[in-house]
Amino acid sequence: MTRYSHSRLSTYEKCPYQYKLKYIERPDVPLPPGTIEAFMGSMVHGALEKLYRDLGFQKRDGLDEIIGSFNASWAKSISDDVIVNNPEHTAENYRLTGEKCISDFYKRMHPFDQMTILGLETEDMMDLPNGHSYHVRIDKLGCRGKEYFVCDYKTDGRMKTQPEADADRQLAMYSKWVRDNHRDAEKTYLLWHMLRFDKDVVSERTDAQLDDLVSKTVALIDRIEGCDEWPTNRTYLCDYCVYKAVCPEFSHEAELKLLTPEQFAEDDGVRLVDEYMALNAQEKELKGSIEAVKSKVISFSEQKNVAVVYGTAHKLSVKSSDKVEYPKDMERIYDALKKNGTYDDYTETKFSKDLLSKDVLGGAVGKDVMREVSVGKGYRVTPSKRGREEEDG
Ligand code: SF4
Incomplete structure (x- = not known):
């Protein structure tokens, strides 16, 4: 008991x-x-x-x-x-x-x-x-x-x-x-x-x-x-928790507080996190550069009226299609769909914008929904290898 x-x-x-x-x-x-x-x-x-x-x-x-x-x-x-x-x-x-x-x-x-x-x-x-x-x-x-x-x-x-x-x-x-x-x-x-x-x-x-x-x-x-899993729940109350120093959410931080600046710099965890974050920053920068080049490839393909742009060993296929733009506040869309009784058509497990986009582009939605969206152009740039016969030189 x-x-x-x-x-x-x-x-x-x-x-x-x-x-x-x-x-x-x-x-x-x-x-x-x-x-x-x-x-x-x-x-x-x-x-x-x-x-x-x-x-x-x-x-x-x-x-x-x-x-x-x-x-x-x-x-x-x-x-x-x-x-x-x-x-x-x-x-x-x-x-x-x-x-x-x-x-x-x-x-x-x-x-x-x-x-x-x-x-x-x-x-x-x-x-x-x-x-x-x-x-x-x-x-x-x-x-x-x-x-x-x-x-x-x-x-x-x-x-x-x-x-x-x-x-x-x-x-x-x-x-x-x-x-x-x-x-x-x-x-x-x-x-x-x-x-x-x-x-x-x-x-x-x-x-x-x-x-x-x-x-x-x-x-x-x-x-x-009957509990055999005891998850942590990190909230503002952790600041008042007696067990903060031995809780997995904070124990590494507590260990670090006891280290000298030299020991801190040598700590495996500190080094791994710093390395991860440096790579993460590089990845973000790289993604930004890729997007910028992608935009230029799209402009190039439109100016030259070509669907595939060729490089030395690879090519980029550029395909455009109509794309539905949604407002930030989706509630207005949901309300419009609920009003005309079609909301459930797009929510098998969670709301599917892809399904709705298909119907918007196919003209299968009512005016209420159309008023809330706009249709623009979207591009897909797909890389692939050039075939042997395509390679220059
Ligand atoms: S510090 Fe305490 S309250 Fe916060 S997650 Fe850990 S055990 Fe839970």
Whole structure:
């Protein structure tokens, strides 16, 4: 039996290779310093946890006390290692943002009687139908009579949208745990406190939706369990990946960073890439030169009114034909074809311009399509060897 969690499943969804490293191979890699966003989030969580824990002991902390506790934890834990990615904002800007999150929330919720608190930073496991278990950790679990609230604090700089909340797996799975463990729960709300915006986002799931979610989660876990290929998924998130130095997408680059300039220049990979790119540039240049000569051959054949131009040992046959020119935006063509019901005639696996060109040149398409295209001249220049009898001298 394996313990799954929202973050474990998200890791697989974002990058299967990262999943393999994190949960299967577990290579020894140094933990990178955290970001200021994550640091601020954890400090705010800590302050609000204290607020509600103290309330559980009939101690209602004043706003100053909570802010003081937040600032004390901040001062104790902040270090130069915490990464501030945005050059326009300092760690102090984030501290002030954290203060504002707490202050706004405190004022809006005071006197904190919206719900009875049942748990803070809860820890439990939920059994899944495929024999595995699912980790449940709720920032704040509360109830008001038979209404339950699964609450999550967010300090993100982007407001969560309703469609995102309605599609969220994390709190929805936790609400399944609530329904299984609190039989009086008639309604369970998923509630995100979006602290930077002093707003809440609320969503709900029906029993049928939760059953469907559990089935999908189980199917995802089964896919992971049966997985034997773990592709990398290179995205902007790689910059935050702990395994970047051992990931095949970046490991050569990481090795190079450790080399002296002399070793770097001698590295086989560096030399091969440089050689490949030099040849590639030559190839491009050569292609450009060939095209230029081809144009001249075409002009020559037209001026001289000859179909074949002869060289020493080879000849070039020049054939012209009508060629259909298409606009950059093919959507207009597709629309015209769909309108007259012939779009499917050109899409066996994917749209075939060749088939359409044949019909354009044969006059077998409607005016709507003809309006979008133009017919010009295309040339084919084909080289071949001169026959023995053709050779001069
Ligand atoms: S660096 Fe990127 S591609 Fe490589 S494991 Fe990490 S997330 Fe995946």
